[in-house]
Amino acid sequence: xxLFYSAIIHKExxxxxxPRDESKHIIKVLRKKTDDTVYITNGKGYLFTGIISNDNPxxxxxxxxxxxxxxKKQYQLHIAIAPTKLNDRLEWFLEKATEIGxxxxxxxxxxxxxxxxxxxxxLYRIIQSAMKQSLQLHLPILHPLTSFxxxxxxxxxxxxxxxxxxxxxxxxxxLKTIVKSKQSILILIGxxxxxxxxxxxxxxxxxxxxxxxxxxxxxxxxxxxxACHSVAFMNQ
Numbered sequence: 001x002x003l004f005y006s007a008i009i010h011k012e013x014x015x016x017x018x019p020r021d022e023s024k025h026i027i028k029v030l031r032k033k034t035d036d037t038v039y040i041t042n043g044k045g046y047l048f049t050g051i052i053s054n055d056n057p058x059x060x061x062x063x064x065x066x067x068x069x070x071x072k073k074q075y076q077l078h079i080a081i082a083p084t085k086l087n088d089r090l091e092w093f094l095e096k097a098t099e100i101g102x103x104x105x106x107x108x109x110x111x112x113x114x115x116x117x118x119x120x121x122x123l124y125r126i127i128q129s130a131m132k133q134s135l136q137l138h139l140p141i142l143h144p145l146t147s148f149x150x151x152x153x154x155x156x157x158x159x160x161x162x163x164x165x166x167x168x169x170x171x172x173x174x175l176k177t178i179v180k181s182k183q184s185i186l187i188l189i190g191x192x193x194x195x196x197x198x199x200x201x202x203x204x205x206x207x208x209x210x211x212x213x214x215x216x217x218x219x220x221x222x223x224x225x226x227a228c229h230s231v232a233f234m235n236q
Contacts, residue, residue: 001039001135002030002038002039003039003040003041003132003135004018004022004026004038004039004040004041004132005040005041005042005043005128005131005132005139006018006040006042007042007043008042009040009042009046009048009064010042010046011046011067011069013048013064014063014064015053015061015062015063015064016040016048016050016061016062016064017054017059017060017061017062018059018060018061018062020058020059022060023056023057023058023059023060024057024058026038026052026057026060027055027056027057027060028057032052032055032060033052033055034052034053034054034055035051035052036051036052036055037049037050037051037052037065038050038051038052038062040062041131041132041137043128043131043137043138043139044137044138044139045069045070045071045072045137045138046067046068046069046070046137047067047068047069047070047137048064048066048067049064049065049066049067050062050063050064050065051063051065070137070138072103072138073101073103073138073235074182074235075181075182075183075184075185075231075235076103076104076160076184076185077101077102077103077104077184077185077228077231077232078102078103078104078105078106078157078160078184078185078186078187079097079102079104079105079106079186079187079189079224079227079228080105080106080107080108080146080151080186080187080188080189081093081105081106081107081108081188081189081220081221081224082107082108082109082110082112082113082115082189082190082191082220083107083113083115083116083118083145083191084115084191084192084219084220084221085114085115085192087115087119089219089220089221090107090115090118090123090221091122091123091126092221093220093221093224093225094123094126094127094130094142095126095127095129095130096130096225096228097140097224097225097228098126098127098130098131098134098136098140099130099133099134100225100228100229100232101136101228101232102140102228103138103140103141104140104141104143105127105140105141105142105143106143106146106151107123107143107144107145107146108145108146108147108148108151108188109145109146109147109148110148110190110191110195110196110199111148111195111196111198111199112190112191112192112193112194112195112196113191114191114192114193117145118145120142120144120145123142124142127139127140127142148195148199148202149202152188152202152203152206152208153206157186159184160184160185160186161178161180161183161184161185161186161209162185162186162188162203162206162207162208162209163175163178163185163186163187163188163208163209163210163211164187164188164195164200164203164204164208164209164210164211165187165188165189165190165211165212165213165223165227166190166194166195166200166210167194167217168194168195168197168200170210171210172210172211172212173209173210173211173212174211174212174214175187175211175212175213175227175230176230176234178209178211179230179231179234180234181234181235182235185231187211187227187231188203188208189220189223189224189227190220191220192219192220213226213227213230214226
């Protein structure tokens with residue numbers, strides 16, 4: 001199944017016209033024509049079945065024939081991660097984390113961060129593409145780049161099990177031992193230079209548990225994926 005995405009389509013919609021680039025893809029590449037079926041989601045759990053009523057490659061229009069709704073997962077997975085020095089590594093993380101089933105991502109600016117600017121629109125498109133490719137109906141939320149202190153001092157994450165993964169010595173518990181089925185969890189992943197001592201102390205003060213992702217030293221994006229998989233595996 002080829003899945004398309006539009007944020008503006010909703011359950012009361014009767015028809016929808018694709019943008020020019022997608023219209024061309026549908027008609028010229030997929031070779032769809034009038035009365036053929038296409039599928040589209042709004043990223044909010046709805047899957048719409050559309051019948052092509054106009055097969056113009058510049059303005060393909062569908063009639064909404066039916067829709068179904070998929071409930072959200074019984075848990076939420078929020079990863080707050082420091083953007084990597086190389087853009088492609090962060091983009092890879094977003095793509096794979098979306099495929100695995102992440103629900104929220106917050107890029108965080110840390111004391112040791114080497115990248116302080118992100119291209120939010122590009123990252124958003126990557127998440128959209130990964131959602132469609134993996135045939136998911138809920139689009140993960142991408143929050144704006146936020147400072148570490150602002151993020152951990154916010155009360156919006158109070159309903160999550162909160163963890164910080166870091167490489168400093170000291171007592172830590174394995175993430176896989178505290179992940180519970182159907183429990184929402186928030187995990188902080190630091191930059192290449194790890195979190196600073198002050199950041200770790202501040203996180204602990206704000207109720208974050210210190211966790212380890214294993215004995216190997218991991219790249220930021222790898223640590224993020226291992227965290228995502230650990231949580232998803234416990235909720236299969």
